[in-house]
Amino acid sequence: FTFDQQNDVWDPYIFCDPSGPHAESSDERGTIHLFGQLVMDRRGYVHRSNCGGTGYHKSYKYDERLFNDPLPFFLPFQFNSLGAPPMAPDWSGWNVVIEEESFEWAEWLEPEDTLRVGPGTTIYLRDGTYLSFACGFPVILEGSEDEPNRVFVEYRYRPGNAVPQVCFPTDTHLLSDDLGYWEIDLDYAGRIHVPSHASKLHVRADSCIDLSTSATSMVLTDCVFEGTLALEDQATLERCLVIGRIMAEDDLELINCVIVSDEERPDFSAVDMRQPSVVGIRNSFFQGPFHLGLQGDYLPEASFLEYCGYADLAYGLFHAPATPLTTTGLFESEPRFVDPANGDVHLLAGSPLIDAGDPAGPLDPDGTRADVGIYPYYQEYQLDVEEIVMPEGAWIAGPYPNPFNHTARLVMQLDRPARVTVQVYDVLGREARPAETMQVGSGRLEMPISMEGLATGLYFIRMSDGMRSEIRKAVLTR
Numbered sequence: 430f431t432f433d434q435q436n437d438v439w440d441p442y443i444f445c446d447p448s449g450p451h452a453e454s455s456d457e458r459g460t461i462h463l464f465g466q467l468v469m470d471r472r473g474y475v476h477r478s479n480c481g482g483t484g485y486h487k488s489y490k491y492d493e494r495l496f497n498d499p500l501p502f503f504l505p506f507q508f509n510s511l512g513a514p515p516m517a518p519d520w521s522g523w524n525v526v527i528e529e530e531s532f533e534w535a536e537w538l539e540p541e542d543t544l545r546v547g548p549g550t551t552i553y554l555r556d557g558t559y560l561s562f563a564c565g566f567p568v569i570l571e572g573s574e575d576e577p578n579r580v581f582v583e584y585r586y587r588p589g590n591a592v593p594q595v596c597f598p599t600d601t602h603l604l605s606d607d608l609g610y611w612e613i614d615l616d617y618a619g620r621i622h623v624p625s626h627a628s629k630l631h632v633r634a635d636s637c638i639d640l641s642t643s644a645t646s647m648v649l650t651d652c653v654f655e656g657t658l659a660l661e662d663q664a665t666l667e668r669c670l671v672i673g674r675i676m677a678e679d680d681l682e683l684i685n686c687v688i689v690s691d692e693e694r695p696d697f698s699a700v701d702m703r704q705p706s707v708v709g710i711r712n713s714f715f716q717g718p719f720h721l722g723l724q725g726d727y728l729p730e731a732s733f734l735e736y737c738g739y740a741d742l743a744y745g746l747f748h749a750p751a752t753p754l755t756t757t758g759l760f761e762s763e764p765r766f767v768d769p770a771n772g773d774v775h776l777l778a779g780s781p782l783i784d785a786g787d788p789a790g791p792l793d794p795d796g797t798r799a800d801v802g803i804y805p806y807y808q809e810y811q812l813d814v815e816e817i818v819m820p821e822g823a824w825i826a827g828p829y830p831n832p833f834n835h836t837a838r839l840v841m842q843l844d845r846p847a848r849v850t851v852q853v854y855d856v857l858g859r860e861a862r863p864a865e866t867m868q869v870g871s872g873r874l875e876m877p878i879s880m881e882g883l884a885t886g887l888y889f890i891r892m893s894d895g896m897r898s899e900i901r902k903a904v905l906t907r
Contacts, residue, residue, distance in 0.1 A: 521571075522549040527558050543567040547609060548576035554593055555583055561596035563622070563643075568598040572609035572629070584616040592639070596622040599643050615656075623647055632656070640664070646680075653772065655691070668803045670774060674719070675700045677708070685786075686713040687766075687774045687802050690741075698724035699742075708732045712786040712801050714764055717741030721748050728754060736787045738762055738801050760785065764802070776806040783808070794906040796830030807834050825892055825899045828878070832904035839876045839892065839901065846870050847894040851878060854889045861888055880905050
C-alpha cells in the first residue's frame with residue numbers, strides 16, 4: 430500500500446462528480462496496489478474508484494490460482510511455463526498446477542513409460558481445465574490413507590464455461606489394485622470418470638458430482654460424497670456415505686450405505702430414480718430432513734427395500750405408485766450416530782441399527798448379525814467353549830470369530846498343565862506382536878489373543894505347549 434494522506438481526518442470525504450461543483454476539491458490520497466487472493470472481482474475490500482469518494486487510485490494484479498481454495502504450500506511448477514518436472518512419469522509427493530485446457534500426457538511420456546502417481550500428490554486444476562489419466566499408458570495410483578492424493582478444482586460458473594473433469598484410468602490401463610485414496614474438491618460441480626471398481630474416494634462439490642464409467646457398470650466401496658451424486662450408469666455402492674442426495678439414471682444397488690441430508694434441500698428425496706430402473710437397497714439408513722427416502726414413478730418388480738432405517742422423512746421412506754416394491758425389515762428410529770453433522774456415522778452403544786441388518790446375510794466381524802449402516806458396532810464376542818466341537822486328535826480349535834475385530838479366541842484341549850507360547854506373524858513371516866508365554870491348567874480353555882494396533886489383513890497364529898505346535902490363519906478386519 431502507498432498513501433499520501435492515509436487516515437487524515439482533516440481531509441473531507443467528498444463524493445467527486447467530475448461534472449459537479451466539487452470536481453476541483455477531490456481528496457487525492459495516493460494509490461493502493463493489491464496482489465493475490467485478497468483481491469475480489471466484485472464489491473469487497475476496496476469497492477469504489479477515486480471518483481467514487483475514497484480518493485484512492487487502485488492497481489490490481491490477480492493471481493487466480495488461489496481464487497477459491499488456497500493451497501498452504503508453494504507450487505513448484507506450472508506445465509505451461511516450466512514444462513514437466515524431473516522424473517516426470519513418477520509423481521510422489523508433487524504439488525502440481527495444470528493450467529492448459531488441452532494438456533496431453535503423450536507430450537512428455539515415452540511409449541515405454543508407466544505413469545505412477547502418489548502417495549501424497551496434490552494436483553490443482555485451473556478454471557476450465559481437466560485431468561485425465563485415461564491416456565493409453567499403464568498407470569499405477571498409490572494414494573494411501575496417511576498420504577492420500579488430492580485434486581483441487583478452481584471452477585466459477587459462467588455461461589459456456591466447461592464443467593471440470595477428472596478421468597481415472599480404464600480397467601485396461603490401471604495396473605494398481607484400485608484407485609487408492611483420493612480427495613477431490615470439485616468446488617461448484619464436476620464430472621468424475623472411474624473404472625469398473627473404485628474405492629476410498631472422498632469427493633466434495635457445492636452442487637453436483639456427475640459420476641460415470643467406461644465399463645458396463647461400476648462398484649464403489651468405502652467412498653464419501655458430499656453434494657448431489659448423479660449416477661449415469663449402473664452402480665453398486667457398498668459402505669458409502671452420501672452427504673446430500675442421489676440421482677440415478679440406471680440400475681442402482683445400495684448395500685450398507687448411509688445418506689445424510691445436507692440440510693439445504695429438505696424438499697428433495699434422498700434417492701431419486703430418474704428412469705424406470707431396478708433399485709435394490711439393503712442394510713442402509715436415510716437421515717433427513719428429506720421429502721422421501723426413495724422416489725421413483727416406475728420401478729421394475731425386481732426392486733427391493735430391505736432392512737433399512739430412516740429418520741426425519743416428511744412423507745415416509747418410499748413412494749413408487751406403479752410398483753409393488755418388495756419391502757422387509759423397515760423401521761423408523763433415531764440412529765444414534767457419533768457425529769453425523771461432521772460425517773462421523775459410527776454407531777453409539779444402544780443404537781437401534783445394531784443387529785438390525787439382513788439376518789440371512791454375512792455376519793459382522795464380531796460374529797453377530799449384520800448391523801445397518803457403514804460401520805459395524807463391535808460387540809464383545811461370547812464364546813461357549815463347551816459347545817465347540819474339537820476335531821479328532823486336535824488340541825486347538827478356532828480362531829473365533831474369523832474374520833475377527835480386535836481379539837481372536839482359540840480353544841485349547843489339554844490333558845495336562847503346560848506352558849503355552851503364542852506367536853503372531855504377518856504374511857511376510859515377520860513377528861506382528863511380541864511372543865507371549867503363560868502357564869495354563871489342564872482341560873478345555875479359551876485363549877483370547879489381542880490384535881490391538883495391528884493393520885487389517887491376514888495373520889498366522891502359532892500355538893505351542895512345549896511338545897507340539899500348530900498354526901492357524903486369522904483375518905483381522907476393522
